[in-house]
Amino acid sequence: MNKITVEICYGTLCFVMGGEVFETLQEHLPEEIKQVVTLKGMVCPGYCHQQEKYGKPPFVKVQDRLICEANPQKIIACITNLMKDGSNQ
């Protein structure tokens, strides 16, 4: 099974809008998810400049799905969905 990449934006806006919780995301992930996930940081790709299109920060990308107003629950739900679909295999 391929690993699922989770990319977290560490731009200023994402960080102040709640992104600081992702610094400890690794520790909060359930064990079965932790094993299939690779966490990465991304340099601000500028989604925050087009909020009408992408929504509000913080932004996190799980594989190629962009999550706006991200929080750990949303990320975990998205990963679980991906695992169920088997789309990462």
Added chain:
Amino acid sequence: MKESHNGECYIEIGFSQVAKEKEVVCGDVFMSKRIPEENRIVAVLSDGLGSGVRANVLATLTATMGLHFTLHRYEPQEAARNILSALPVDKVRKISYSTFTLVDIDSELNTSIVNFDNPDLLFIRSSEVIQGKEKRQVFQKGRRAVERSLKYIEYKACPGDRIILVSDGVSQSGIGSVLYPFGWEIPEIKNWVKGILESKPDISAQELASRIVGHAHTNDAFHARDDISGAVIYFRRPRKLLLCTGPPFHPEDDQRLARRIVEFPGQKIICGGTTAEIVGRELGRQIEVHLESVSAEVPPFSMMEGIDLITEGVLTLGKVASRLEKGVTYPIKKNDAAGLLISYLLNNDQIFFLTGTRINEAHQDPNLPVELEIRRNVVQKIKRLLEERFLKEVHVDFI
């Protein structure tokens, strides 16, 4: 830490100390003074008899007098005689006593040193230990004709040299231990310092002083048996740092920004994701986010080839300003991006800010937290702090 400009050579002075266990104040005193008109630096290390408040008073008296006698170019013998007759007499030991080392450096880096009963000084040129010319002179103190000897050392410093002064708390640390039965003697300190310099040839004066004192403290198993003090005088070329923050106002200037960074002779830091991306794009280099720095205060740092550090912009700079304002302790904690940035700033002498003036529209939402200050204001605040508290030379430029 004090720094001053001496022609093309910077003289950096670092000092660190630990008081004897259970004492509130240290009985060793170090003072240094720069005379800009004469381009001259005078430094004094004094160790008062005993420990605690009384020793501190003795040492402060000695150091202050030593500093001023040297400044006014008194003969060292006369200075020594005056100092010793001015000190109060100890009730128990019936002597008035403190040791001192006077260092006088002129604009040509001619260094003259007078040492009275402190451990020998260490002169280091590119990790080798060198010898200064030494001369002894015996003088009499008062009617009781106690013979004392002063050591004179004349020495011409070169850029890159270091002079290390320690109190006997350092050279006698660990006495009786298995490792150093006779204390941490000067030859052993020399070898130890040589080892440090081999692994870190450009270590700052402050860091070296802290490490020497730290090691002596370890020798005493963290129960300091005497006041431990170490000072380092480091003659070096000025270190330069370029800090770019914020994208240029006109996108046409992106290329100019990247060129300024590439051509800069010194360390380079970028604060700001967008700025880093512009530079990465212009230079065709990848940015890598390092997640290992943990902190809930600032976002993690990144790296790019040819750049020493990349951090997020306004938040990190704001944090740097507030930590500098609170005051920093050495060694600087480098566990997050702001800490790393502070250590870069304090390790350099000339700091050039290149501030981009483009406004980030996404930051203009009134619902955002107040930490998002205006970049230019934060930069001005850091500039003021670095100049006033850390005696740095700071230039701010806008693009």
